[in-house]
Amino acid sequence: MNRVGVLTGGGDCSGLNPAIRAIVRTAARANWEVLGFLRGWKGLLQNETRPIGADGIDDLIARGGTVLGTSRTNPYKEKDGATRIQRVLETNHLNALIAIGGEDTLGVAAKLFEELKIPIVGVPKTIDNDLDATDFTIGFYSAVQIVTDSIDQLKTTAESHDRVMIVEIMGRHAGWLATYGGIAGGADVILVPEFPMTLTQICEAVELCRKRGKRYAIIAVAEGAKVIAENGHEIAEQSHEAVDAFDHVSLGGIGEVLRDLIKGKTGWDTRSTALGHVQRGGSPAAFDRILGTAYGVRAMELVLKGEFGKMPAHWQGQLTAVPLKAAVGKLKTLSPALYDLAKGFFG
Amino acid sequence: MNRVGVLTGGGDCSGLNPAIRAIVRTAARANWEVLGFLRGWKGLLQNETRPIGADGIDDLIARGGTVLGTSRTNPYKEKDGATRIQRVLETNHLNALIAIGGEDTLGVAAKLFEELKIPIVGVPKTIDNDLDATDFTIGFYSAVQIVTDSIDQLKTTAESHDRVMIVEIMGRHAGWLATYGGIAGGADVILVPEFPMTLTQICEAVELCRKRGKRYAIIAVAEGAKVIAENGHEIAEQSHEAVDAFDHVSLGGIGEVLRDLIKGKTGWDTRSTALGHVQRGGSPAAFDRILGTAYGVRAMELVLKGEFGKMPAHWQGQLTAVPLKAAVGKLKTLSPALYDLAKGFFG
């Protein structure tokens, strides 16, 4: 019987389990067996496996995270990593491997396919949505919904206390999550890595909220947002310098730095909340259940057709397949058109 | 000062208020005033208005339904309807009108534009997602999420009681909502108007669930689903005949008819729940807040550019604008590729 291996690598997110379920159900219909590797490339290197049959997996559609576990292990940083992988696949009599992951996991997959001709298919996931060659990655929308719900919650407390509330959102290199979540949460300012804003512009927007009669302002800020202080320095990088003029500055994330700066400049009571790990978790939103299912089915279909070195993708509204190397070459940064749309609501 | 009128028509849904908010904020930035008409075309015919300023509307991003109210009134079925509309717009010194609605509302808008050259822009909404020329309509995804959550809830009770649970979902003419919701809910069978299934096929799928060791089965059925009874007749249309052989058949919706037929044929305890009006309501999902915002901004931009007779649309992953008459010509029925994907999980 033909057999396909599956692993999930990198940061976990919602929608991985629906993808695993879809791979297994599609494989079962084609009479293939599925062998799961535990904890991403790490488990593959150590041949830690778990067979997954088509029975008893139906609840995966509603389950967050990944039943296979995950890790950030990169086999190319391990001694003989690539050849050990090849050997483990042979030992288990696998005809193919499906690697579900982001930039790093799929980068490894692309390399294993290019260099060793390992029959690999990828599945794109990241809550950052910054993987190239696909409009959407698994996990992104569920995180958007969590950010939106959190902003809804923060709004009632901000309004009750006449506060500026800063919400720090995942995204070191791309502002997709902060922008989608910020628009949906009705944020008054959205700060991202791609389009710098000055502290002065931010405070002007906050003041505008007041003039419009609002009792509060919400600032959605990506972890890696670029904010320029009055001295022209970038706050994230030079935070010590930039905030020297203000007392009691805590050296936390960008949210905490901004909190003190904005409070200092506007006089408004300002608070910051970093959403943290909750953004990755919980039962997947309908969107990611459907996307995960579609990607899982298509990934297995690519395997069945022998189209390796590819991944399913969502491109211009269509489900399609693209070469792995097209996805991992460079970061997909935030669309200027989308950020422009968001800016129309600043202040 | 330039002025634009806004109305919402047809069945309400989640995402209308974010669109209204976006229109008002975009208008304000261009120094236009916004005049709301209450209850769709009905309020316009009767000149029932409510001015909406840019202050105090920020909470609309999170609010379901429509603050303007809605109705199913069709001015073309009222005496002198079209000319009365023309007159009310003149009386209020309006430069343009934005009509947010589905097939009917936008059909009227297209006609008023074609016949009387009224400067109208549309915005597409319907939880059925069956409007042509756009991939997504406002309200659809929020309904998908509600259906998904409801199936999650029904699953625990179905599993506890070893039951077949039928969930009746809105959709008289198109199966988009049942299919998206059914995939996301992990339904074991999905029944839609576009692709008929026989009662025998349905029961076979239910039996397959048992064989796979499941203690329950979920059947997602669109209100207008086509199911063929053993005598070859369509159940929805000919339900009396088709079910004559079974006792105690209630004459409710398709869900209740199926309940008795499936119970009779498989012997499984079978229950039916019609989700009903909850599918339209509640705070909009992030998806519809973003879509409503994007459509609202673009609709107002079309007004500002004088591009009338159009509506913003989501086409192949891009925000674009299409002629109203392209949207209302015919129904956008369920994609065969999507239904095929769903079928891979039947049984």
Next chain:
Amino acid sequence: MNRVGVLTGGGDCSGLNPAIRAIVRTAARANWEVLGFLRGWKGLLQNETRPIGADGIDDLIARGGTVLGTSRTNPYKEKDGATRIQRVLETNHLNALIAIGGEDTLGVAAKLFEELKIPIVGVPKTIDNDLDATDFTIGFYSAVQIVTDSIDQLKTTAESHDRVMIVEIMGRHAGWLATYGGIAGGADVILVPEFPMTLTQICEAVELCRKRGKRYAIIAVAEGAKVIAENGHEIAEQSHEAVDAFDHVSLGGIGEVLRDLIKGKTGWDTRSTALGHVQRGGSPAAFDRILGTAYGVRAMELVLKGEFGKMPAHWQGQLTAVPLKAAVGKLKTLSPALYDLAKGFFG
């Protein structure tokens, strides 16, 4: 090693799994084994079992329904039921049995304890909250939250369409769920079995909503609500007669009957939604996770102390234990004080 059996009987609800988990964890700490019986008394009669160890059950805290399955089988209606139960318990070398259920399940438990001295402890559950001798039963609050969320959703659509929206809520004999859910949902009228209202009073309340400037009215109605028609007859019982004067009356639940009557009398567009099975399902609310956990721990402690014929209960704010026969003697009907409180918001 000592062993305790566990079963869940009657209609399922949220909070059963947390109770099972608590029993198992508490048993494990005392070095007892737990044997689950499948599908309530039915599985016990047939000796269908499933051992449950303390490992791998942690996710039960968040899972709706019951992993043991349930049924409405009453052993006293089966031939030699009681003695067969005694025999199965002996066969499995069980020192005690914990029966989780409502009126029926606990009624059987009380009888088995009284008549055959079977060492039984009960755990009270029912979404109706109508079990005597305890303030709260497992599953009640989760259902209250679902009813509340559903009314929130129905409100936006009711408001958008200027409608009276009737929401039919579980409760054939008691109005606890309708009243708690109705208060929390901000219902304008709440109809229950315990305190009859006339159709005239209902319509007056609806009219009052209009006078207060509301664009809608919400009527929360328990399935078994007593409503008196203008001819003095009770509508639920005599619905055919009572509604004879109105056309197009569907013969559905009380919600549908009321819909036509209220529409006829007030002229308001009136709709009805029966929440149905969703009220039982989904992940338990925090309240039921805590209550289920507390009841589970105490039930096992009663077993360990040899205090049989009892069940844990919530009485006047305290966790306590009461004799089973005190719980099943008569129905705990709705508190007049609570209904009075609710009535302060009618109209």
Next chain:
Amino acid sequence: MNRVGVLTGGGDCSGLNPAIRAIVRTAARANWEVLGFLRGWKGLLQNETRPIGADGIDDLIARGGTVLGTSRTNPYKEKDGATRIQRVLETNHLNALIAIGGEDTLGVAAKLFEELKIPIVGVPKTIDNDLDATDFTIGFYSAVQIVTDSIDQLKTTAESHDRVMIVEIMGRHAGWLATYGGIAGGADVILVPEFPMTLTQICEAVELCRKRGKRYAIIAVAEGAKVIAENGHEIAEQSHEAVDAFDHVSLGGIGEVLRDLIKGKTGWDTRSTALGHVQRGGSPAAFDRILGTAYGVRAMELVLKGEFGKMPAHWQGQLTAVPLKAAVGKLKTLSPALYDLAKGFFG
């Protein structure tokens, strides 16, 4: 016409708006007018008011925070604060005042009643639930539900990465929220201010999770939890000393300190998330809507009966009224019985 003033003071929470709505509706039925003071005692001192009629307030049942705004201003720390309050009440021809708040707000209310005979009634609220003389305060349960949902989300990511996840929960002086939320979230350790645990005990519990086959452990920690380091010092107070032996210790909240200590001692990948301000916000849970409504009604009834210097309370399962000074004398710390129950699930 008789008039009553209303204010909300201290930290905001979910359930305040339902209480305001209930006061207004109850007042209206008795033909009393309601005058809201903005931002707690601060607005009262400055005579900043907002009349609230019974129309247009129905949506308050579902709205988080307080429409009146709030502040932490204490009139006894302002020059002539008490007499200025007396004067503002006279200026507005108020017959009574209802103060909704926690320890501080109600402490002021008690003093104003005792010293100046001002006709005041209180309403107890705090998400910490540490107010004496009442079992439950407004806002507590909604926060419990948010903590529970957050732990559910954190669990999937913890499990996917084989992590210990620490969740930092509000509660500087009392562990009610951490304990209720921790039990409902299925936490493996709960740390509170009332019952100290040693770092060694914590790490043993974490190791036990592993032995039970769990891939993760959840630690719920109240902000003010007492944890004893190996040197016998309390970590929260002496964190610098206590953690000196470990590198890279960030000086954040207790969660971050513990993260590094536990990681150092157990070798498990350990992460920390502080839930922050989201715990106060969002639409109130059904529980707080009902509690807020009941408290609001009773508070206004106390006013109508002239029973001043009291507040409605939930005592031993009954709605009752207690003297304000009984509530503010001392902190209601966590019940040992409840913490014992929780401890049964540690490890």
